[in-house]
Amino acid sequence: MTLAALRALAQAKLKAVGLAADHADAVAETMVAGERDGCASHGIYRLLVAAASVRAGVVVPDARPVVSRPGKALVRVDGGGGFAQLAFARGLPVLVEAARTHGIAALALNHVVHFAALWPEVEALAEQGLVALAVTPSHAWVAPAGGTKPVFGTNPIAFGWPRPGQAPFVFDFATSVVARGEIELHRRAGLPVPEDWGYDAEGAPTTDAKAVLDGAMRTFGGHKGSALAAMVELLAGPLIGDMTSRESLARDGGRGGSPIGGELIVAIDPAGFLGEETAAHLARAEAMFAAIEAQGARLPSARRYAARARSLAEGVVVPAALHAEIMAIGGAA
Amino acid sequence: MTLAALRALAQAKLKAVGLAADHADAVAETMVAGERDGCASHGIYRLLVAAASVRAGVVVPDARPVVSRPGKALVRVDGGGGFAQLAFARGLPVLVEAARTHGIAALALNHVVHFAALWPEVEALAEQGLVALAVTPSHAWVAPAGGTKPVFGTNPIAFGWPRPGQAPFVFDFATSVVARGEIELHRRAGLPVPEDWGYDAEGAPTTDAKAVLDGAMRTFGGHKGSALAAMVELLAGPLIGDMTSRESLARDGGRGGSPIGGELIVAIDPAGFLGEETAAHLARAEAMFAAIEAQGARLPSARRYAARARSLAEGVVVPAALHAEIMAIGGAA
Known part of the structure; x- marks a missing residue:
């Protein structure tokens, strides 16, 4: 097609x-x-x-996003229970303007339903010449390092960096050891999962995909990934007055809907710190990318x-x- | 003592x-x-x-930090080649004021010598009720995922979150698989290191500590840790007009001094998005911390x-x- x-x-x-x-x-x-x-x-x-x-009635199909400015460099879009995409589209130009005016700005999306990756958001900002960081919790499916019970969501972190004349440097990854969909694929295929992916509902390590889905996934990178997952909860939950992954799952009440809650996006204008030297310093970033690719490694x-x-x-x-x-x-x- | x-x-x-x-x-x-x-x-x-x-002459012993405001929500302290601590101390009250005024603000430390952890910075901000994120490159000692040649520093990420009535939630970790000092300790003790810690100068995996010190360390968490290491380089290097880890090591010129370069610290005032509901939402963060500790897991x-x-x-x-x-x-x- x-x-x-x-x-x-x-x-x-x-x-x-x-x-x-x-x-x-x-x-x-x-x-x-x-x-x-x-x-x-x-x-x-x-x-x-x-x-x-x-x-399932999880999403408000005709929600009207409402944009507000709770602080000089802060933008909020209340999504009214609708999908996140329209809320982000409404907030994007306001965030861009705020970042250019103040050097740095933050956008909170509140009361939105998430089903998508975060890279479209950071890529959209990087396409406008801004550096962007985005985080969102999900449903409580992931155990903290040292524990076996779900507290965190898959809690992705996405980052975008503008590259003059070409597509931005962008990454977007879950802080869980794998995407939840990956475990779902194993379950459908009747395949075992690696033992370090998660725990069953009793907190024991297991290779049974369904048991992990009913129990808890692990974070990536041990205690470091777990710390990042906690940071995502805090930044896109309590900091913006929206739900943690535990609260989102409780709100879902077994309907199996997509996570409902918030997202935080921070945008920084390189021209803020760099002024007329922006192009020269962006070129130094290109030198780093070249050093990565020259040894056969791929950019994210x-x-x-x-x-x-x-x-x-x-x-x-x-x-x-x-x-x-x-x-x-x-x-x- | x-x-x-x-x-x-x-x-x-x-x-x-x-x-x-x-x-x-x-x-x-x-x-x-x-x-x-x-x-x-x-x-x-x-x-x-x-x-x-x-x-070794790596640090300017009597450098006078100079504070400036390149943007409405941006603060810069030019450390003049001195140690980072005094530059941070000079910038701290300005950053706090900027974050409270605008809701979010960023502080760039430029031309400073780093030898310390980052948690003192984020803890100092969280003690004043702000959420803080700090990053800094170091010397190029770490290979990107998919490569074997050093590009990144050990590139720590630190985060602080205020907890009313008690010490802040703080983490601070290297994006390298271990701290460089850990490999140094193995070398001194004549002990082998795990094979997934690094590569020798020819790019082959090795368990020889000295070979890793002369070659390249790995990032933690595979391609995800590598992506974060790149983000740290970009945020606290080109974005603020300061050196990448490769440039810092080149500048050192074999003197074996501490890394010279920049640091980026972002501070967010919870009251910006939350207003009078700040205390109620900070209490929801405490509920998440309690869910972590109730299962025997430790906070960072x-x-x-x-x-x-x-x-x-x-x-x-x-x-x-x-x-x-x-x-x-x-x-x-």
């Missing part, structure tokens, strides 16, 4: 389940971007997830950008089974 | 090697704090490191605070050999 055809399909299906047109367009854009960049787990497959969240975003180039030229392949499931959304459409 | 006696000794010895009095006091305070908190590697032992940096700062309580009550024990080395600094004193 061409990306245009995929976008039209996603928009139509999201509207068919009752999502307001501006939400449907914003959400479809994120799914198309995921599919385009080769992130199948955050691609068009998420149509099924988003449709389920709408049907390299694989995604390669997929993007292919998709833009050739379109994407949607598996027949997934396509059939998507076509069944919302009855005939 | 009592902490007061240790402080007096450190101040005297730093002055004896030629450090200006205000620098000596600020540097001594950091070393005493490290020793007090049971961080032997960042404690009074660092007197030997600091003295060596002064003798717990061990350090326990050591602090012991040291304040009983003083600290300085090994005789180290004490003798310290007493020899600067001749008779």
